[in-house]
Amino acid sequence: MTKNLRRKLLRDIRQNIVQFLAIFVMCFLAMYVMESFDSDREGMSRSLDEYYTETNFVDMYLTSEGFSYQDLETVKNTAGVKDAELRATYTGKARISGSEKKIEFNFIDSNNISKMLLYDGKPFSTGEGGIWIDRDFAKRQNITVGDILSLTHDGISFSEPVKGIILNPDHMYFMIDETYTDPDIGAYGYAFLDTSEYPGQRITFDRIYVDARDVTNQFNMDEADEKALEKLEGSLRAVLNVRGLEFVAKQNEAGFDSMALDLESDETLGTVFPVLFTIIALLGIMTTMTRLVVKQRTTIGTLKAIGFSQSAIMVHYISYSVVIALLGCILGAVSGWWTLGKYLHVEMNKYYSAPYSRMQVSVNVVLAILFICLMAGLTNYFSCRKLLILHASEILRPEAPTVTDAGFLEHTPLWKRLGFEARWNLRDINRNKIRTFAAFLGITLCASLLLTAFGINELQGGIEHWEYYELSPAGYNIGFAEGTDYETVYDYARQYNGQMALNVQTELYGANNHKILNVTVLDEGNLYLFQNESGDYFDLPSDGIAISAKAADELDLRLGSFVRFKMPGSSVIYEDRISAVFKTPSAQGIAMKREVFERLGARFTPNTVYTNVSVPASYVEDRAEIVSVFSKEEFIESLHAHSEAMNTEVAYIMVVAIVIGIVVLYNLGVLSFVEKTREIATLKVLGFSTNRIRWILQQQNIAITGMGTVIGIFIGYRILGFLMFQIDADTDFIIKLSIWPFLAAFFISFVLSLAVNALISSMVKDINMVEALKGVE
Template structure:
């Protein structure tokens, strides 16, 4: 082995701690950078693989008049389309009279395939397979029976549960969609033999396109192509709807046609009788007049029947893509939030790691200047000498980066997916992030090899004699504290030495502060992510909205039936009427869809249900102009005084001036006073919504109230804020594993960084420390000689880290905001306390390790002259 190579291995052996520390820092930085960046795509790819294995349809089509074989053929006219008509309806049943989505099971079903988790598929007409959620949430068991309501229209009312399963069109275990029966919420789905549903035709048409299966279901390429397919399908079904309506009307109107024929004949006979009476010179008698009235009434009744039949047989379609399925968009929002976090947090994490690594390598090469001088004096070339240190740096960088990349890519995403319990069982599919790994590797080598190259080049520019001598110490200067005489005279000798050393080596001081501040900021960001995401719903429903339920009235200005039911409920407190309209908000070149415009009937009462505010300033609805939520202002770059155009889904367009921007974290809302509404739309707003305040209710009590409101046709739908709060908290809890990983790895990096910086400090000052030991300083005093400055820098670093952590959290949350949710920047006091205690704990551990190391300093070896 060549002398240079031997020297490199001896250097590694003599300073194992430093070599391992460099590897660990690079490993942690790369692990977080690659692992978290792979988590978002891993979640999307895993779901994409799962739904493709289960053959999830690309388009779902619902019809008011059902589907026939002709509809299947119509759909399959589109290139690559595979259509499948199935029977489906929502019914009431189960232990608590829940709304259940009931599907007809056939062995030929190719799309949206049912995957059994336990039990078996139906083998007889009296057997049923339930949703896995029915088992976990509603505690159904194999062998139990489930009973449906009489009006469910099934062949039998009671069926035996023989299995539990999942289907890909319900990916979120927390929601199964909405309905207009029961309490307005579907609780779980079930599969029965198709004949048991007793439907004359299929009610759901699933359409799948083979050409689309090569695209990821969440990619823009897929969304663009599926939109084009839907447009083509709508064009074909536009004519099909007319044909279907006409056919059904003709079939159903045969009895009415017979009645019309009879009625026409009766009219003709009456006309003939009237003419005969007139011909004989007689006036129309009372009998003929009565007959005429009866015939007119009969005709009117027949016309109404024909109109009702025409309405009943009119074919209307409801189009859905995968994005419209329950939980599908929420899942993507969650993965997008993780991806947004991954665009900021790991980068900051890796920058801290790279910065400390750069410093470590630089110090290592500077310490070896006497060796470099010796090798140069012995005749070794610059490249041969540089290769020694570059190889050292390359080994540390490559080992750390490769291990970190592999561990990060193959563990973190899988941990996140395995803990992502809000979804159906996912088939884990995590691609190796080659571009991200390549970028991390470049950063790692830049921090290690780049640092070594810069310093070695600088050292090699000096002459051998200069290199073999110790670097001249910096000239002593008075520090700022010395100029404050009363303070300086009160300090002990040890304190004066510590402060002089602290300000004498400014680069070391700055690097230590950056390391500690970075670690504190990372820890604080982790705790802040937990607090902010988890506190979104509570902030919205405690500080902004104060109502407990929203009721969509069945008919405008007819709140009396709903209010009658509400007032009979012991939990009712108060209610106010308002107009609610959903539409598009447009400005120059930009628009935002699904904006809800609220106009209260009574402006004065509205503040008890919704608080409008900007910072600490409370707002009131102005007489003129529109109040928009901050989400609208951010998305469309709007401010007070700008003009926007609101186009409701039904109704006229209005251009309105913005009067104020209000805080709002969930949903996209805009507000008008009744006077401002009349000015904008030139009409009085109708009342179609009730804002209701209720005392605390259990889930069962809320369901009972919703049942009454829907059963008595008082409302079209009911939405409880408690349900939304639970859903958002559950969704937020899915990010807890990611946040816990952030905190754990941030803590580990903080510890390694602090240890490494202290280790560098000790190694640089080994002769100085040996000198004071020789002078008679005790071990504790020698340790405090180093640690006193560390304590001060730790305090400064923690304080700086508070500000950096808040700024980093604010930036991450801004990136993680979705179309419907903005996250408030929240760091509760336990987060500050935990981050502070962790950094103090790390400092204490490093103190202990340093103390033991200083006890075993070889003073004679350290004080030997280099001359």
């Protein structure tokens, strides 16, 4: 485009600044939200891929009560296995500056699968003494290479010189035991030692790490990788005869799984909202450009008459929205990166020890910007094309009034009963269907967006009450060490008037797949409750198993179908019918009464007691059988810390939704009024009072806004349901809202629309009848 047309473009934009600003804001916000989530998702995903590739992240690991070197050879000789390693993991303690810190020892013979990433010191070599300690623990506890660490394992004290500071990909999302609900990086640690350094009598290898031949990708796995792992699991099951054998494919490894879910949540939020914003932006472009083209009909005709080609004029008019959209998108993406994106990235790094973690622009963002600009251009193209294909002489003639047939309504008896205002409005709607539809769609989208945003806010904020007051009202939760006998736990339950439970994470088998999920077995009591999908309480069934809605969905199971599960360390598979479905915000899986569990032939070995009686926190230090004591307040505090990032995301989205709602409604209101200026001037000329004209306009607005708001709230409710289901695989919600999100969505979209209309229609009194009725600019 040449100099003068560029000047014209800029000045036209300045003259229609409100409309173009609205388009800019919407494109800005669409890319702001998308880039915020996408930069973190893309950077994390790529960096993890590099980390996993560099360290040859484990493709699958096997756990059991103990593996032998013979088992290792069997695994190595199985088709599809490239390499395998034994590993023995134990939890012990390190004495640092007078206090004991928990530490996980990993005894290994070789370091080829899930290798250590060396930061300082020397690399691990087989048979060499010393300890390789994790970077975050070393940093927080001021440990450096060469220090001698005093360690304890199973009551045996030993010491080791620090040979290296490392990170290990298996420990990216690391909680040393169940006393932690979220990682506290550096508060506890992990370390690698050669098996020859094992201080006890006899080392038990509880894991075999497998490097699969046919799994080619690291973090960004594809279907072929997953199938290869499934096949490999089948092959290994057939050749290994080991007690309590379990398989954990790489995608189920704690860090991998948690990161994948977090990134999926980022992707959902970073897609749903930008799509909504983009639709609204395109709607804004369509209405604005249609109006601009109509307003510039004579200019377009003149340009064509004096010799500008159709394509030159088209490029000029397409540039309006493309320039604005491009500017909005780029600035939005840059702002999103530096604000919300940075925040999310920092939050993510609080939980993950990912060495190459970074933010990164993905091709998706570039494509989204190109798509928005392309759509903006196409929208403009269709706005101009109708006019530009005409001869210059036709364009230069004022547009003839739209000829429309009398609508269906005009042939009904009802028409005769309608007053002038109703007839005027109905005919106006009939003659301006696109404008009416655009206004209706705009209000619908705004209302749905607002309800979604307010809904997420309420549901997210309601988790605390739901989980810790409605479902799990116990004031305290005592966790017992593995292997604690039934009588001991029973005594505590009696002493504290509590309810015994067995909570484990294990493999659940669905219709066509299996997942690591939770199994909860409950003894008599009322300190752990269940709600169905409507939010009503129900008792666990005596004739079967209850499954959480989200687990049922993941395993493709439904009421009446059979679910199978294994308990950790056992090879027995239990199976029973699903008799109930419950909703829970966390710990997705299955739950059953103790009697059902025992009827299946399993042994009830409780590891938790729920109680309302105060339990001293010192029990954790004083009593060997107790590993954790949590009060409800501690759980809530932990929940707050965990959901801080999500709450911030929701707050951002809510602000964005409100801004968009206001901008769209104002823009549509102004456009609608400007388009009616001639009709309004005609009514004024005929002697209609300003107030009566304003009331006529308001009637139409009330009808369109009312319908748009109601339908928008309905659609928003559906979007909310979809979003809350997708947002986090571990978290589930009952989509049951109070009246407030509805009122807020209604108030902002309906009342604001009426207010905007009332404000704009006050311009009726200022309309210059002579100017407005002129046929030319």
